[in-house]
Structure formats: C-alpha cells, structure tokens
Amino acid sequence: MDGNAAGEGDDNVDWNTEDELEVENYAASSCSSLTPPSVDAASGSVEASSLAGTSHSKLFCEFVGMGFSEKLVTKAIDEIGEGNPNAILESLLTYKVLENSPQEQDIDESTVVKEEVVDSDHSSSDYEGSFLNDFSDEDSYSESEEVINPSSEENKLSFLTDMGYTVEEASIAIERCGPDASVAELADFICAAQMSKEADALLGPEEKPRLFTKHKKRKHSDCDTWSKKRRGEKKLLRGDEEPIRLPNPMVGFGVPTESSAIVHRTLPEAAIGPPYFYYENVALAPKGVWDTISRFLYDVEPEFVDSKYFCATARKRGYVHNLPINNRFPLLPLPPHTIHEALPMTRKWWPSWDTRTKLNCLQTCIGSAKLTERIRKALEHHDSESEPPLRIQKYVLDECRKWNLVWVGRNKLAPLEPDEVEMLLGFPKNHTRGGGISRTDRYKSLGNSFQVDTVAYHLSVLKDLFPAGLNLLSLFSGIGGAEVALHRLGIPLKNVVSVEISEVNRNIMRSWWEQTNQKGSLIHIGDVQQLNGDRIEQLMNSFGGFDLIVGGSPCNNLAGSNRHSRDGLEGKESSLFYDYFRILDLVKCIMSKGQ
DNA sequence: CGCAATATGATATCAATC
DNA sequence: GATTGATATCATATTGCG
Known part of the structure; x- marks a missing residue:
C-alpha cells in the first residue's frame, strides 16, 4: 500500500514494518474526497490523544478504502492515534484475534500487541490465497501452530471455531468478507447468516443483509421496495438507512403508569435463551447505532423507555433483551414521580413560572457555582415582588433544564447533591458514599448508571422463573444497578460474575454486596477484554451456566453531551459493545451445546 | 498528584413554518 | 417537502488549588 495515496505527501512515514503486512488491491472507493493522510512528521512521538479526536480523517478514509470496516478503523485510530499508521494497520489486522490470550501483563511498546506476534515471513498476500484454496480439506488445518499470527486465516478460523462456529461457517465468512476482514466482522457475518436463515424463505440469498461497509455499490430503490414488500415495516438492507425510530411517547413495551402496553412479541429464533440477556445504552445515539446494535443482538427490536415514567427524572434509554414482557410489575414502594415529591424542600422556593415537574437526564457532571451565581444576579436585577421578564425566565429555565438545577432559596438555584441523585436513580442512600470515593467520582459513577426502578420493571418477570435465584453475568457493572434491581425485586443472587474496569465502582459494589x-459469591473481573472463552467456560462449569447476562456498554462516544469524541459505536469506549456481543454469543454457544 | 471547578458544541428529534 | 427553531443529552480537556 505504500505508494498510492501516501505518495502525495507523507513519504516521511515508514509504512513498511518488519511485519510486512501488505494489503493489496487498495481501492479508495468509499472515500469521496481522497487526500493524503495528514500524518505528523514526528510520527511516533505524537501523543495519541491529541489527534484521536478528529472523527473522519483522511487516514480513516484510507483504511476504509482498503476494505477495513469503519468501526474497526475508528477503533484502531482512537487507540493508537494518527501518528503511527503502521501500528494502526497492525492493530486492524490483529484486533480481536489476540483476545484469545488470557493475560495481558506486559504491554510493550507496540501498543496493540499483547501477545507474542511472530509472523512475518508469510506476508499475507500470497499466503492467504493459497490457504483459502486449499482449505476444502479440513484436515489440513493443524493445531500445532502455537504461534499466534493474527493476520493469518488460521487464527481467525480457530478463533471463530472457539467461539462455537463451525469450520464451514468460518471459512465461508472468510471467503465472503475477504482476507482482511477482522474477526469481529467475520463473527458478525456468521451471526447475520444464522439470523437470516428464517428470512431465506422470504428473501433470496443475494438479498441478505449486508452488514459490512464494504458494499461496493448501493442497491437502491429496486431492492428497497422489493424488500419492503416482503418484509413490510422492516427493511434489512444497510446503506440506505432506515433507522430505528424512537417511539413517542417513549414507553417501550409498556410502563406501569400507562395503559397501552404490548403484552406479546415474537422474538427471532436466534435470540431465544438461555441465557436471558439485557443490554442497555443511550436512546439518542448517532444515526445507525441502534440498527447495528440490534443486528448484532440477534435482530431483537430495542425497547426504548424514558425513566420519567418510573421516577422523577428522565432517562431515555434503549434496552435490547429477550425477556418475557407480560406480567411485569414495578418495584415497591413506588418512587416519587415529581420533583416536588422527590425534593420537598425545593417546593418553597419554586417559582410558578418554572413549570418543570420532572428532572432531565442525570449526567456525570454538575452545574458550576459560577453559573448559579450568574443566574442569581440575573434574577436579582428586577423587582423582587414581580415575576422576572420573560427573557430572564427563558434564560434561567434553559440553564435549569441543561444542568438540572433545583430551587434551594430565593433566586437561588443549585445542582443536585450526590445522595439526591442516588435516591432519584433508585439506589440506597449512601450507596456511593465513603470508602475513599470523591464527590466527583460519585457524580460520575451515578451518571453512568441504570435507573433501578426502570430496569427492575423489566427484570421483574424473572422472579417467577428463578424462585431459587439466578446466576448473573454482569458486564460493565458500574455501581451494580442490575444487582440492586434484582435484589430489590427479591430475586436471590447465587453467583455473580461482575466485570467492571473502575476500581472505585468495584469497591462500591463489593461494599453493597x-x-x-x-x-x-461475587467474582470481580477488571477488563472485559480479558474475559475469553476459556475463562467463561471455566466459570460456567463451576456453577452451571449463566441465567442472565446484563450489560450497559460505555455510552461516552454516543452521548450527545460529549463534545470531544462522539465517534459513535466505533469510539474507543463505546466499541466495547462488541465485547458484550462476543461474550454473550460465547455463553449462548456454550449453553446451547448442552453442557 | 488528586480533586474540584470551569468552559467547551455537536447531533438528533420534533414541531412549527415556509 | 425543505427550512428553521426549540429542546435534550450515562462527557472531556484544561486549569487552578491544596
């Protein structure tokens, strides 16, 4: 790949590593404006974070043009930074494969490589061609290769078979997706193929959903109308986005206070448990994110719910789960449903022109003292007996809505206290307090958490199904919203495997436990990426499988309040969604094998 | 160094309007 | 149907302080 676009301006970048990972047939078709990548001259020394924020750089386009999926390219660039294209390429080729490795103690200078990567003699180009051709003979695949060569098909293949796919499925996927497809893409492909088996009866094989970004051309209206005729409301094709729409009102399949509840739905065959799973993220994600999430999670339609139907604060979230939806019941006692009920002390100072009855979404940051001072001064500028001018009212209300301020005195507004946030989200008082946890961390942990009453309502159907308790795999546990919800529902927790990167949060959860x-028993694991098939199987063998897998993967690259790196599902943290899917699929496969 | 305070838009949806 | 305005949003980078 050295030579093409790179020749225009960044010859200073050494694209040839020792690894000699060549990528041929570079076609920058998907990039409208192809310009040379703007790589800093001091390539290696550039701090990753300084450049990683730019969303769709030229470098990004270049890699996408090579045929890598957008999500992987973004992830790689975010992890490494644009200053080191070699490392990015390496990362793209190694991504996911290396997760086979259980340990990651020494992270050496080549950021991506956690495990010894010896490869290199066979540059991929010659090798893979012959490999694919020879592949019809299964026996030719020898397990004797101990050295992990992430760019080779063998390892992709073995990784996929480790995930539980058949050799046939894996090899077809490699063939269809191309030699440079990552394992994540391959798994995606197989998964989609499995999911669309039923659809085959309706859709011709050539009209299956095309999940990857390598679409050569967009099949436009013909396909579109064709599949619409067949499928009615839902279209499978990607490219001409038919985004999942958010419901209005955002009540999902039903909430306790509204009468219009859907009591029946038909899950796709591939989605049916065991185990039950429950995935959560922000509803207002960038376009296409929920389509992708839904596609990965066995085509289950997300349930979008605003927590304002459960408590005094809004929290618009999407939940993808395969739980039954009839005979749900809410946690008791019902939490306060209005600001006045939740925060009675504010009533005395609440002006009539502030018509809020619910708080907006509780976030990880709070309004500053400077802000509340500015507001106070603005309010004091007029006659105190009368209402402030409409212009002032609007300014104050805008800020109140933005920062969730409440009235604590005459002309005096304040952000919520941490214990008030705890209460509003359904956690026990002082849940996040003490033990060396700073105030800032409390806000952050709480802001990233579930609304317990909302989640508990969805999980309540498990009470009858697991009267003796259940085994829970909790990914991205945070401060344990799911655990608290199950506990408050009276569902005993037998074995809980909790994966949470933040030590602060782990301490909170253990303390609660x-x-x-x-x-x-509570088993804590620090990093989801360490949770590989062997570890999962070992855990499952020790207590006989998981009944429920809960997870809300990081939203920070999806959330609107992120000014810096709203990169979508491919962002550095939010792409951990794929680990949720990976682990869920692993557990599913292990459990379907029937012990 | 940890912590707190502060400033910092962009994206998406919906409703009204043209 | 296109445009415009209103509204909402599980955040991050930087700076200053003890």
Missing part, C-alpha cells in the same frame, strides 16, 4: 448480606 457485603452490607446486604448476600449469600452468593
């Missing part, structure tokens, strides 16, 4: 005298 001890204070609530849990009978089961």
